[in-house]
Amino acid sequence: MKPVRALVRHQLVWPAITLVLLILLDVAHRASFLSVTVLDGHLFGAPIDILNRAAPLVMVSLGMTLVIATRGIDISVGATVAIAGAAAAIILEADPSRVGMALGAAIAVGLLAGMWNGLLVALVGMQPIIATLILMVAGRGVAQLLTGGQIIPIGAPGYLRLGDGYLAMVPCSVWIAVVVTLALALLVNRTALGLFVRSIGVNPVATRLVGLRSGAIVFGVYVICGLMAALAGIIASSNVRSADGNNAGLLLELDAILAVTLGGTSLLGGRFSLGGTVLGALIIQTLTYTTYSIGVPPEATLVVKAIVVVAVSVIQSEVARALVVRQVKHLLTPARERASTGTSPS
Structure with missing residues (x-):
């Protein structure tokens, strides 16, 4: 029973099961869901489309993971995405050849946004949700000021390749998300950053008392989160070929x-x-695709998403996991042994 109990309690099991169930639902609705073909030298199919659309969400979510692990939150990432895309679009509108400058401006926006949030949270001591709420509100206004309330089209081929281009038949955005994920995983697992983040999240007071500069670590994770949001803004604006400060x-x-x-x-x-x-981001994007493909009205998509999130969250709770372990143990225990020991399903 120990292997079963360990498997049930593994934090990746239930997200993986949820993703598989969503895929099976799509396959049941459309048998060709998993089929991938080559069209004009590019891979084409629902799985490729989901991976492509999920790339910005994956990058933003990775940055959010480190922030939440330190008991924080960053609700300004959407505004940072808008500002980064707007900054790049303004430069490209003036001169489409300045792709490097546009990318640098977008990344600088993300770093400044992360530094601002980190300054308010780590040094000033504001509550994370309040500190990032400031940028969430003001940042959206800044994005609209930069774009003049209009949608700025982007026509620079070098920039557009990042969002809708292909490399080795796979969308460039997917490659970028993979590289970012691997780089962040190496940073967290091959350096002391992962240990420091976990220790701050478990007990920030004790971490500070043992001499760890927790403020610098918290400041750093907000900067990383801002950088991830800027990269997502580049991919998103490149994918739709425009910058929209409002949406x-x-x-x-x-x-x-x-x-x-x-x-x-x-x-x-x-x-x-x-x-x-990463699995969570794929779940959300697959769920979005599923709701549209099976004909769920757009206005009901958020309700369906909320139901799935509640179901997965309940399953992931310790109480639910203990109940599953007991039921599995009961099913695997021979009837004769249950009768002799008086074991019952409850």
Whole structure:
């Protein structure tokens, strides 16, 4: 029973099962769902489309994971996505050849946004949700000021390749998300950063008393989160070939938080999983695709998403896991042994 109990309690099991169930639902609705073909030298199919659309969410969610692991939250990532896309679009509108400058401006926006949030949280001592709420509100206004309230078209081929281009028949955005995920995983697992983040999330007071500069670590994770949001803004604006200060990244912070929690990261801090976050982002994007493909009205999509999130969250709770372990143990115990020991399903 120990292997079964360990498997049930593994934080990646339930997100993986949820993703598989969604895929099976899509296959049942459309048998060709998993089919991938080559069209004009590119891979084409529903799985490729889901991976492509999930790339910005994956990057934002990875940054959010580290923030939540330190008992924080960043609800300004959607606004940062909008500002980054707007900054790049303004430069490209003046000169489409300045792709490097546009990318640098977008990344600088993300770093400044992360530094601002980190300054308010780590040094000033503001509550994370209040500190990032400031940028969430003001940042959306800044994005609209930069774009003049208009949608700025982007026509620079070098920039557009990042969002809708292909490399080795796979969308460039997917490659970028993979590289970012691997880089962040190496940073967390091959350096002391992961240990420091976990220790701050478990007990920030004790961490400070043993001499760890917890303020610098918290400041750093907000900077990383801002950088991830900027990269997502580049991909998103490149994918739609425009910058929209009003709608770009709208409600993205909510999807990112959902992806993090679905992946098994604790909102109480300390426990996090980058792999689980990637699964959570894929769950959300697959769920969005599923609701549209089976004919769920757009206005009911958020309700369906909420139901799935509640179901997965309940399953991931310790009480639900203990109940599953007891039921599995009961089913695997021979009837004669149950009768002799008086074991019951409850």
